[in-house]
Amino acid sequence: MSTTDQGPEFERPLRADAARNRELILQTARKCFAERGITVTLNDIAHEAGVGVGTVYRRFADKDSLIEALLATKFEAMNAAAARAADEADPREALRVYLMGVFEFRARDRALADAIVRAGKARPSIVHERDRLELQVTEIIRRASEAGVVRAGFSYRDLPMLTTMLGAVADATRDTDKDAWRRYAHVLIDGVIPPVDTDAMIGTPLGREALERAMQPAS
Incomplete structure (x- = not known):
């Protein structure tokens, strides 16, 4: 079978310049997907990276x-x-740290939810990493449940919906207040891990003009 038939994962080691191009494409794609979501095209990525479209297609057959x-x-x-x-x-604290961490991932990355959905159809090594994540987080939740500090019935399966809710806030407020999502992340976390003492909400609400801009439908 020829190298071309075998695909990118089975190619001979890349030359230094080709390896640099591949890493540049990956870094650019990560940034573009995080900022604009999964609708970004390979042409968009090539333009953003400052390389020819053919260079992208030589490294990756499709999006x-x-x-x-x-x-x-x-x-x-x-x-x-x-x-x-x-x-x-x-x-x-273990559960709080994880929840805040995954919320921050989503706040920075519009494509995170799509990535998680796609993982089920990805190659076995990625499915393994997805399953390992579920086991790790389920254990964190189990510890919190046994300690009586998490709301009864909370499950790993609740996380996609929580991150979707938080992501909607982060996407809507990114251009007006890039940290506004943190205020609402704490509300969600308090809903999962009821606080012993009730602290004031962090941050401040958006001003009227910023709120109106954030609430406008995406064009």
């Missing part, structure tokens, strides 16, 4: 193959965040 290459890094990062949270001795 799906590029997205799959990025999936691995997303799940590695989320697994690392879960491992850091699990190191917290206090079960309440």
Whole structure:
């Protein structure tokens, strides 16, 4: 079978310039998808990276193959965040750290939800990373449940909806107050982990003009 038939994962080691181009394309794609979502095209990525469209297609046959290459890094990062949270001795703090971490991932990355959905159809190594994440986070939730600090019935399966809710706020307010999502992240976290003492909400509400801009439908 020829190298071309075998596809990018089975190619001979890349020349230094080709390797640099591949990394540039991946970094640019990560930025574009995070900022604009999954509708970004390979042509958009080539333009943003300052390379020819042919250079992108030589490294990635289509957008799906590029997205799959990025999936691995997303799940590695989320697994690392879960491992850091699990190191917290206090079960309440462990869950709080993870929830805030995954909310921050979503606030920065519009394409996170799509990546998680796509993981189920990705190559086995990515499915393994997805399943490892579920096991890690389920254990964090179990510890919090046994300690009696998490709302009864809360499950790992609730996280996609919570991150979707938080993501909607982050996307709507990104151009007016890039940290506005943090105020509402704390509301969601308090809903999952009822606080012992009721603290004031962090930050301040958006002003009238900023709120009106944030509430306008996306064009």
